[in-house]
Amino acid sequence: MNTGLVALKRLGRHREASVLLMLLVVAVYLSFASEYFLAPRNLLNVGRQASVVAIVALGQALVIIGRGIDLSVGSVIGLSAVVAAVVIRDTGLESVGLFAGLLTGLCCGIVNGLLYTRLKINPFIATLGTLSVARGIALLMTGGIPVPMGGIAEFVGAGRIAGIPVSFLLMIVLAIAVHVFSVRTVRGREIYAIGDNPKASRLAGVDLKATRLFIFAFCGLLAGLGGIILSGNLASADPNLGVGYELDVIAAVILGGTALSGGRGSIAGVVIGALLMALLNNAFVLLGISAYWQVVTKGLVIIFAVALDGLQRGGEDE
Amino acid sequence: MNTGLVALKRLGRHREASVLLMLLVVAVYLSFASEYFLAPRNLLNVGRQASVVAIVALGQALVIIGRGIDLSVGSVIGLSAVVAAVVIRDTGLESVGLFAGLLTGLCCGIVNGLLYTRLKINPFIATLGTLSVARGIALLMTGGIPVPMGGIAEFVGAGRIAGIPVSFLLMIVLAIAVHVFSVRTVRGREIYAIGDNPKASRLAGVDLKATRLFIFAFCGLLAGLGGIILSGNLASADPNLGVGYELDVIAAVILGGTALSGGRGSIAGVVIGALLMALLNNAFVLLGISAYWQVVTKGLVIIFAVALDGLQRGGEDE
Amino acid sequence: AEPPKGGTVAAVENTKGPIKIAFLSFQNNPFWTPVTDGAKAANDYLKGFNATVDFVDLGNELSAEAVVAGIEGALAKQYNGIVVVPIFDGTARIINEATEAGVPVFNIVAEGAAPSERLAFIGQDATSAGEQIGKFIQEKMNGKGKLGVITGYFGATQHTQRMNGAVDYLKANAPDIQIVGPFENKDKAEEAYSLVQDMMTSNPDLSMVYVTAGGPFGAAKAVKDLGLTGKVGVVGFDHTPDNMQYLKTGEMVGLLDQAPYQQALDASVMLYNYLVAGTEPPAKVIPVVGNLLTPADAK
Amino acid sequence: MPSNIVENATGASRAGQPLVRARGVAKAFSGNAVLHSVDLDLYPGEVVGLLGENGAGKSTLMHILSGGLVADSGTIDLAGEPVRFGNVSDGISAGISFVHQELSVVGALSVAENLYLGRFPRTPLGFVDKVLMRASSKALLERVGAGALDPAREAGSLRAGEQQLIEIAKAAGRQPRLLILDEPTSSLTPHEVESFFSYVRNAREAGTAIIFITHRLEEALGLCDRLVVLRNGAIVSERKPAETSREQLIADMTGKPAIYDYKPRAIDENAVALSLRNVSDGVHIEDISLEVRRGEVLGLFGLVGAGRTELLDVIHGVRPLKSGYLTLNKRTFSPRDPSEAVKSGVVLVPEGRKTAGILPQHSVRDNAAISSLRRFASRFFSDRSGEASRIAAFTKSLGIRMANDMQPISTLSGGNQQKVIFARALMAEPQLLLLDEPTHGVDVGAKADLYTIIAQAAERGLTVLMASSEVPEILALCDRVAVLSKGRLAGILERSEMSEDRILTLAFREH
């Protein structure tokens, strides 16, 4: 009995606990309010709907833990999807196209990283710039008209293996990999260190520039993957794909307990954050909540999810 | 000759210098490229177009200098406009309506401030929550249908005094007032102090909670004013007014040299940042830049404006 | 039976037992109000035939992902049929999936260019609506002068089709009309306002502005504030109160609508008929010709 | 509970009422008792030296007196009235000023604004009265011996010692009844220390009660009226400076005599580990040539601004080299980044623990491991289990006091944080160890331990280059000393030539 309490208390110390609690509350409520909620099909839908945000948020989480921010992910999603689709259309080679899409994401990330590390541009502004540039290039490449997408991308975005959405599986695998990476590898731990105190980390021998470049590149790569999944799911690469995604992605990261000031955060939290947001959207559809109340509810849930944590913890920096 | 160089160097030390330079470069280029650019009427138009972003950015700048962030400004613009218009429609009393609109902005700001100071919710998440809630309320109040707006609000939003747009005049007056406030008053200086080192400021006797509450409340009030100007300009209070404004406003603040990590920034910079963004839009139309290149160019200009500063300064935190 | 008021299709007798139809649509501006009303009217009308039409709100942000999530949700809730506002290219796949799963889908208002297995589509063809506006503009401008073009979002299919429908028509049929733009206003009236101001600065001889999507009234307000009423006209879409107001005062010279109420109502009834009696809709694409209002109609 | 029987050397009862009377003050952090039932009286016009090892609880006790922390039990009377402070502002309004151990100036504000933060003077219109503030700042700075500082300067651009003086002036400006100074002298120059002392003496004359915490026993013996020693959270002795000695105090603090004596090391004259040839960074240092031999501890002395930190930065790759060249083990060595230096076995214990040392949100273990992650990694994965045992070894040898190594480093006492930074450097198994003011805030007992550890490492072949402002430290440890003066090498003294006099003479050479 007492050990249960202790376990609960230990859990409470984790920042992601309050979001997890919120997730459970919403889930329990939904399972009473809608007979369809617990249907495996519906639960897997929620998983699939969370997957792109979650995958991109994995990269964003590392960026934010390392004290950066990447506003360009939404546009990179769009550009990568368009590049992949155009290459497939023009060469007919699917693998080349997908590779080109991922490479595009990676390059965008590297550009962000270089703007930050070489030109010393504040990442907020640097990625705000690439947000615009990447979107503009996607529009220029397509003349604003969506390009059809299919094949492997469609399988990844919309296919199922044994009934489980491929993109959801991919999300799970990536989340585990990034989690292990972040807590077990040297680079991963160095990301936390540079986010906590960049100067001290540098003096202690952490290569600031390389680490920063890495996290932006990785985030770009995952955004590229997100673009391919999303366009695959829709079977269409729209140059406007992913508009506004940056806010969802960052919200998932922060909801999951990552500090915007760097140095702290967990991958599990990020996944929970993304799931909570997808669950809310699912709830709106299942319960038939009117659009305007959806907007209000979403805001309230976000606030409550974090208020629990804040109240328990008290101010930190004061 | 040498004094000129010294003055230039001194200017260079200010963070807003590089954006000012960019502004001048774009302006000089435009004055050669388009015969219409230097026409007083056009310049005043640019001023008017910058005014709402600039006014809201004044409040946002104080928030960011104090180490906060307010993502809800766009929604507060919408909600305040709707409340003002609805009150005017229902009571017929214009002054009551405008007062209600400003009060709405103030209340939203106070809510943000309380969520931060009392419930200890990270301001990014707290204001992301109010972003959603405020928008939802605006939509619910109106059923999604714009409400006509007119009278004083229309004069403020679209009127001119001696040919000069009223909203531009208002922006100038407010900018001067906020500048004086920020550099000369006790509260103003304390905002810089809590942004730079909250702990030390608290130990020195600065009331952290009151100061934080104040900046969010003030930012909300200015967003409310922004909503009234914007709806007055269009003679219509749309519940969707101001969607996405937060990014423009924050971009203006950061472009103007304010550090996202708090403690540093100037009001002059904010105004310059807002003007640069308005000038770009003006340039697109005057020069007739082709559609998608507009998007690319905007990103590039943002990057260049800050790259200058970054290169000159080198990394700060390492 | 009689067709319901405002609709053109009558329901057949229900021999199948209870029928559930999901009606998926957005809600973020006045355009959607008649759509919602149409769905409600369909529900009221079909109630008498042991069928319900549930309005499911997809939220206030239009995106393909929201449509996909909505259809997935409707499938999970085991509706018999779906009426949806698909708008985007990317929705074809999930529509096909639903159809394969035995749940017919009726598209209304706008659909992507990618073909899908939907039961039918009722709505306005964006390109021909653009052409319709183009013709109107040609007449209004007497085949010459400068036309400013403001589009909602660069890259939004419907916006682009409306824009190109008009622009291509004018290029072919009225080569003396010079196009200024296009510029993007992100569906915002305030951006349209600023754009018109700037367009008038650099093109004082502009005589017409075409706004393809959101916020035409912002352009009209700019014309009014510049004192150019009567000299410059604005054409755009949708009979919302904001837009109609300037039709009365004369800054707005043409407003095309999409008969959204009728689309919503007829689609629901046709889908019901298909579900209970297998009655195929009259065509795969049922065009709705928009009603083009001019200041004369507003008086 | 440890006995609270105090060896009271002051004996006689004092006239008048104590300003502060603390009785039975106790405090624990999550079950870890840090203070056990402390009794302390403080009288107006008295300077009390508070001594104790790192982690003895000095800062904690001061936080309790000033309102920053609430005691778990016990009472505090201020001027005869029982008080219970809820927060710092209560303490401030009761007349208690606290100069914290960790620097906390607000870098974005000017010097004058820092001095008046929290109580800005106002003009009738409600604006900050800048004129008045500048003028009185000037006077205030003069009082603490920092009259040369421009009150309009941005505080963030000042060096550590100057920031420290600002903090002292800030506290002084509040005209406190009780002034608490927690290691105020750790980054001051000898000259600054002198003027600071005269300020303290003036304040004592004016009737202020003063608590002075330091690890420099000479200072405590020279300045204080009474010396209180805290050990393991309890007061173990109270003595008069005139009636005690360094050795006695050290024994009180540590329970054992802790003295480190220089032992000559056998150094191979030809085994040059690091050599600098005409090194300049173009700003602070110019044309420096010197050689450090394998297993040698070379001191680097200079006055503030002499360029010691910059020289170490150049060697560590923090600062670019403008001209000249370096060799490490006879191979050219030109790190472009500290990461390269660390890879080549050159590690640094930096100056400024808070800004450049600790990772505040990380645990002690993570802090210690950060420099050696790559060294002990197998492929990409870091060696987490090995870390635990390595840090355990250093916890023991350095005497790091903490509950466990997973607690955040920011909850450790200042001196213990410094030891963790030391452990970080040593864990990387370096060939060349660069130390910049390595014993800032470290207690005397631990200092001796650190010296022993450095000496032993040197015996085993580690080369050490140590910048220090404390001549005794140089004399205790170094085989030779290089003295910098205004960025130039003023001379190198062999062990046999080393004396306080000669070192200081060289340091002033370019002045």
Ligand SMILES: Nc1ncnc2c1ncn2[C@@H]1O[C@H](COP(=O)(O)OP(=O)(O)OP(=O)(O)O)[C@@H](O)[C@H]1O
């Ligand atoms: N917030 C805290 N949480 C946990 N432990 C703490 C906290 N603050 C202090 N401690 C512990 O209390 C003990 C006493 O710390 P304190 O800072 O009072 O020591 P000190 O005597 O000032 O040492 P130093 O000379 O190194 O400054 C230390 O072991 C420290 O780890």
Ligand SMILES: Nc1ncnc2c1ncn2[C@@H]1O[C@H](COP(=O)(O)OP(=O)(O)OP(=O)(O)O)[C@@H](O)[C@H]1O
């Ligand atoms: N003339 C100067 N004006 C302003 N700042 C200076 C000046 N000289 C040195 N400094 C700054 O003072 C600080 C200390 O100087 P430096 O590191 O060169 O000396 P040091 O010998 O390491 O002294 P210490 O470390 O004891 O302060 C540095 O941050 C340096 O940039």
Ligand SMILES: [Mg+2]
């Ligand atoms: Mg201490």
Ligand SMILES: [Mg+2]
């Ligand atoms: Mg130094």
